Amino acid sequence: MLELRDIHKHWHDAPEWPLLSGVNLRVDAGETVALLGASGSGKSTLLKIVAGLEAPEQGSVWFDGVDITGWPPERRRFALMFQDFALFPHLNVRDNVAFGLIEQRVRKAEARDRAQAMLARFGLAGHGDARVWTLSGGEQQRVALARALITQPRALLLDEPFSALDAHLREQLRDEFRERITEAGMAAILVTHDAQEAQAMAQHAWTLREGRPQPLW
Ligand SMILES: Nc1ncnc2c1ncn2[C@@H]1O[C@H](COP(=O)(O)OP(=O)(O)OP(=O)(O)O)[C@@H](O)[C@H]1O
Ligand SMILES: [Mg+2]
Incomplete structure (x- = not known):
């Protein structure tokens, strides 16, 4: 609480x-x-x-x-998500989602696997390798939520x-x-x-x- x-x-x-x-x-x-x-x-x-x-x-x-x-x-x-959700433009979608795990020192391969599983749950399984700016606004917002939730805040x-x-x-x-x-x-x-x-x-x-x-x- x-x-x-x-x-x-x-x-x-x-x-x-x-x-x-x-x-x-x-x-x-x-x-x-x-x-x-x-x-x-x-x-x-x-x-x-x-x-x-x-x-x-x-x-x-x-x-x-x-x-x-x-x-x-x-x-x-706590996870924060603002209007300008600030995904990292130099990372692909999967690495954007994996970012918080890597910061917590989860090994890269495992972080990417977990990010991929998260993307699948958000209906974005096919977008892992895409650059974030190629996604629609709604898709980017889902990526931002996936990124916020993956560390289990x-x-x-x-x-x-x-x-x-x-x-x-x-x-x-x-x-x-x-x-x-x-x-x-x-x-x-x-x-x-x-x-x-x-x-x-x-x-x-x-x-x-x-x-x-x-x-x-
Ligand atoms: N760091 C700061 N220093 C001084 N004043 C600030 C600071 N941050 C916010 N304020 C002022 O505090 C007031 C409230 O700002 P806040 O951003 O919390 O409002 P808000 O309810 O989120 O508004 P909005 O709906 O426009 O986003 C504003 O008048 C703002 O200018
Ligand atoms: Mg405000």
Whole structure:
């Protein structure tokens, strides 16, 4: 279980304006929580605090009963996926997916085998040798998810993962992503502007307003 307790954050260029003022949030394993809210309301900042890329001024982040607030990002073993998913253009599709394993010092041959198996589960078995830029936007997004999931992260943090895609593809991918996330059984936070996307993917949703999450469902 992922838990935020009383998170506070100001930015120094606007010290009188609290961005996050007492955020409490709980995400159980296997559950997706959606976070909506106006542009500039602090959604991405909150996700960065969960990831360990920003520190809160006050409050704490917990995972399975352990206070991880001071932990660096790599120790948390959370996967992040942003809108500009940043696949590596110089690597083929298989090596993009294998990347996280190789970073964890899994042998290259084994990492590639596991990446290939992952690609097969994502309907991309025939694309392993392809350069990433030859894939469609939706295929690239699936590669990004495969890459995020292969290291079996403890939580998945998604920041508007589909906003660069057209409406049709978005609809198709949200169902696929929901299935993969449920199957992986991890806690997930989905930041989105799209209420329908939240409906389709999340069991609970909050909107961030005046520094606090207000319940939607
Ligand atoms: N590193 C930073 N230093 C100073 N201000 C920042 C920093 N990062 C974000 N901000 C400010 O904090 C506010 C919230 O930004 P954030 O990116 O969290 O919003 P958001 O809800 O994700 O918005 P959007 O929906 O547009 O992505 C913005 O006004 C932004 O300019
Ligand atoms: Mg944002």
